[in-house]
Amino acid sequence: MSRYLTDRLARYAVFAGAAVSFLVLLAIAVFVFRGGLPAIREIGIFDFLFGTVWRPGQGQYGILVMIVGSVAVTAGSLLLAVPLGIACAILLAEVAPSGVRQFLRQAVELLVGIPSVVYGLVGMVLLVPAIRQLGGPGYSVLAASIVLMAMVLPTIISISEDSIRSVPASYKEAALALGATHWQTIWRVLLPSARSGIIAGVVLGMGRAVGETMAMIMVIGNSITFPTSPLSPTRTLTGNIAVEITYAGGLHRSALFATGIVLFILILIINSIAVISLKRGGHAQNLA
Amino acid sequence: MGACNSAGGVKVSVRNVNLYYGSFQALRNISLDIPACAITAIIGPSGCGKSSFIRLLNRMNDIINGARVEGSILLDGINIYDKSVDVVDLRKRVGMVFQKPNPFPMSVFDNIAFGPRQHGRHNRMELQEIVERSLRQAALWDEVKDKLGQSALALSGGQQQRLCIARVLAVEPEVILMDEPCSALDPLATLKIEDLMRNLAKQYTIVIVTHNMQQAARVSDMAAFFMMEQDRAGVLVEYGPTSQLFTNPKDKRTEDYITGRFG
Amino acid sequence: MPRISPKATQRIAIACVWGGGVITVLILVVVIGYVLVQGIPGLSLNFLLTPPKGGLAGGGGISTVILSTLYLIGLTIVILVPIGLGAAVYLAEYAPDNRVTRLIRYGVEILAGVPSIVFGLFGFALFVTVLHFNFSILSGALTLVCLLLPTMIRTSEEAIKAVPYAHREAALALGATRWQVISKVLLPTALPGIVTAIILCIGRAIEETACLYVTMGGCAAMPRSLLSCGRTLSLHIYYLAMDTRDFAGAMTTGAVLIITILVINGITNWLSARFQRKMKGAT
Numbered sequence: 001m002s003r004y005l006t007d008r009l010a011r012y013a014v015f016a017g018a019a020v021s022f023l024v025l026l027a028i029a030v031f032v033f034r035g036g037l038p039a040i041r042e043i044g045i046f047d048f049l050f051g052t053v054w055r056p057g058q059g060q061y062g063i064l065v066m067i068v069g070s071v072a073v074t075a076g077s078l079l080l081a082v083p084l085g086i087a088c089a090i091l092l093a094e095v096a097p098s099g100v101r102q103f104l105r106q107a108v109e110l111l112v113g114i115p116s117v118v119y120g121l122v123g124m125v126l127l128v129p130a131i132r133q134l135g136g137p138g139y140s141v142l143a144a145s146i147v148l149m150a151m152v153l154p155t156i157i158s159i160s161e162d163s164i165r166s167v168p169a170s171y172k173e174a175a176l177a178l179g180a181t182h183w184q185t186i187w188r189v190l191l192p193s194a195r196s197g198i199i200a201g202v203v204l205g206m207g208r209a210v211g212e213t214m215a216m217i218m219v220i221g222n223s224i225t226f227p228t229s230p231l232s233p234t235r236t237l238t239g240n241i242a243v244e245i246t247y248a249g250g251l252h253r254s255a256l257f258a259t260g261i262v263l264f265i266l267i268l269i270i271n272s273i274a275v276i277s278l279k280r281g282g283h284a285q286n287l288a
Numbered sequence: 289m290g291a292c293n294s295a296g297g298v299k300v301s302v303r304n305v306n307l308y309y310g311s312f313q314a315l316r317n318i319s320l321d322i323p324a325c326a327i328t329a330i331i332g333p334s335g336c337g338k339s340s341f342i343r344l345l346n347r348m349n350d351i352i353n354g355a356r357v358e359g360s361i362l363l364d365g366i367n368i369y370d371k372s373v374d375v376v377d378l379r380k381r382v383g384m385v386f387q388k389p390n391p392f393p394m395s396v397f398d399n400i401a402f403g404p405r406q407h408g409r410h411n412r413m414e415l416q417e418i419v420e421r422s423l424r425q426a427a428l429w430d431e432v433k434d435k436l437g438q439s440a441l442a443l444s445g446g447q448q449q450r451l452c453i454a455r456v457l458a459v460e461p462e463v464i465l466m467d468e469p470c471s472a473l474d475p476l477a478t479l480k481i482e483d484l485m486r487n488l489a490k491q492y493t494i495v496i497v498t499h500n501m502q503q504a505a506r507v508s509d510m511a512a513f514f515m516m517e518q519d520r521a522g523v524l525v526e527y528g529p530t531s532q533l534f535t536n537p538k539d540k541r542t543e544d545y546i547t548g549r550f551g
Numbered sequence: 552m553p554r555i556s557p558k559a560t561q562r563i564a565i566a567c568v569w570g571g572g573v574i575t576v577l578i579l580v581v582v583i584g585y586v587l588v589q590g591i592p593g594l595s596l597n598f599l600l601t602p603p604k605g606g607l608a609g610g611g612g613i614s615t616v617i618l619s620t621l622y623l624i625g626l627t628i629v630i631l632v633p634i635g636l637g638a639a640v641y642l643a644e645y646a647p648d649n650r651v652t653r654l655i656r657y658g659v660e661i662l663a664g665v666p667s668i669v670f671g672l673f674g675f676a677l678f679v680t681v682l683h684f685n686f687s688i689l690s691g692a693l694t695l696v697c698l699l700l701p702t703m704i705r706t707s708e709e710a711i712k713a714v715p716y717a718h719r720e721a722a723l724a725l726g727a728t729r730w731q732v733i734s735k736v737l738l739p740t741a742l743p744g745i746v747t748a749i750i751l752c753i754g755r756a757i758e759e760t761a762c763l764y765v766t767m768g769g770c771a772a773m774p775r776s777l778l779s780c781g782r783t784l785s786l787h788i789y790y791l792a793m794d795t796r797d798f799a800g801a802m803t804t805g806a807v808l809i810i811t812i813l814v815i816n817g818i819t820n821w822l823s824a825r826f827q828r829k830m831k832g833a834t
Contacts, residue, residue, distance in 0.1 A: 003376075003408075003728055003731070006730055007729055007730040010730040010733070010734070011645060011730070014638075014640045014644075014645060015645070017637020017639075017640070018641040018646070018655055021634070021655065021704060022654070022658045022659075024697045025659075026658075028665065028669070028673045028697070031677050032672055034676070035672065083571070084571050087567060087571025087572070088571050088572050090568050090571075091568050091569065095569070096572070100572075104575075107575065107579050110813075110816065111575070111579050113758075113815075114582060114809065115760070115808055116760065117758070117786075117788045117805075118809065120789070121792055121798075121802070121805055122581075122582050122585055122586060124792055124798075125585075125589075126581075126585065150582070153575065153578075181557045181560075181561045183560060183565060184557055184561070187564070207664055210666070211666025211667065211668070211669075212666075213667060213668045213760070213761035213764075214764065238666060241672065242761060242765070245671075245672070245675065245765055257672055260668070263668070267664050267666060267669075268661065348720070348723065348724060376728055379723065379724055383725070386717065386724075390720065392718055392721065393718075402722070402735070403726065406725065406726065406735065407726065455721075456724075456725065459726060
């Protein structure tokens, strides 16, 4: 009865696949933490997180500058991407005729497909010189924000569009029947109802912005200075790792792994917020 | 090719069967004997457990979480719920046609050959023979003999259902279960399938669930009337030869249903 | 009351919304357009077939880079598909609805959010160092497999779940074993969706940089085996721009990348259009 043997084997093989996937996550946690804990133990968690000086050559390992840099760049990109993204989502969900919609959707898909390095390259060649005209070296928080915006935009657009679309049609009909204009319906009824989905999309976008590395290194300058204006260069958590890992050893390398731990935890928090937000959104719609 | 030289033997014997989905009892104390080489119709209002009952006969209920069966169901004298019985083999002997035609998204040929292939037949010539025989038995051969390579989804609803019947015939069952096989079809296609059923009954034991009383009256030899009690469990109210059940029902509830006073 | 009328507000707002759409498309056009315009002039058969000059001056072609990229993607897919598909089949068909399953799903979700550079650190620690694979295509591929697992699993699982329940029932009722139902009915029917999943993963692999930066080594020589170091097209652009300032070369490589991605996108669209037609019954 070889049919039954195959059936049995298949079941084990398939479970092995699932097990491997889970093990990978465990392995990542183990290796990254293993790599980084020596540094945290040696440097001390407070000095590590809040120290303002990062000079491995002199044994100083404070990543506050990088934290601020990541925050600045993420905030900047969201500032640009959220209005733009929501506008496009409204366009796709409510305003555009179907031909334009198809076209725009394809365009957004293409936007996703372009490798981040290419954005970085164009940023280096076009954006940085342009920003230099405004002052500073050109390599700046502003440049990084613009480059990141392009990468975060598609996430915000597609999740926001889905949220707006899933608002029950009855809300829209009720509003229109009361004499509201189309825009009033969108602004006062649809967007607020879709709020938690949109927030989830923004939070997910935030996660992507925090995690982006190479494209950002190309335009941000990577100097370990606090960003005092959008035009100043700085360094982010991800950039810190990528720029120094290839030649770091010993405690230095461990400190970079520790930066990885910080990133890992940060992303976990951000993604959990997004998931909770999405769940709450569904709940609210059921109540109404 | 069921053994139908001597019609009148009992093919499937259901003894004191209770069916539970978790803590909910779906069927209570069902007992009846299904004769070989005849058509037995299961009738009754919706929700009374007719589909659940018929799925007991080929153990399709096994795939539902929390389904539990008490009692015994004997196929040719052997309890199909016995541990030694191979479910996969059982489903070869007891085939099923579903309410909504569900051909695989493959060619007509591959649909019919699916069953035999799973049971180990791979010889191309053998398969061609089986496919032609099954399609002829299902009265579909003439309509599709030039289209064997085409997608089965391109056929009409009635043709698809006959295809599903042919697909079951290809595994050479002894019993064919039909769960409201015509409810998704138009009247003309329905009549074709009813004709087909009468022909098939010469070789196979057929159990059909139907909502349509006229169909039951037209087609079946024996009829079993099911009903739902207060606690939503299904029970067998009356079982007997169709002509007798419809003209001279013994139970008042049967009479009410037949004459349309409810359901 | 000098307030703007609702109608006027609407006109302004709708104009802004359209403006948003225009800006988005403009970004796309500028980026793709600039790279293609700057890059295509340098694109020639010679460029594709000669190796990069290496060193700090830049120049040369991208032949070795293309080869490294192909090796990397090939190896990644060969390892990724069995594991990812297996996990997807397990989750879609076998997994009971209990804590262990929920844990596995949760794990996959978390994995999906981890930044690429953290995967790079992991790959550096495990494959490059502990397992002594060193900076190599193998290390890069294994790291990529980990990165891409959630995508492969999610998309494949959706494809399998999309197969109508009726097909499972029909196959079971014909006396097929569970594995036969999966291998002979579910997987073939879900195949276009699975192929889409694979192509999606290939696309992501091509554009990945951070995790490969730390595991592949970045050398520009001809890869002699899977244990040789190498660089992908995306990484090559990075190195050209940052180390050698050979922007012309970077643009041309970028053009090659963009054209490849456009082609892959086109193939995926064509495949899903064919799939739609097949499901509807036309042949």
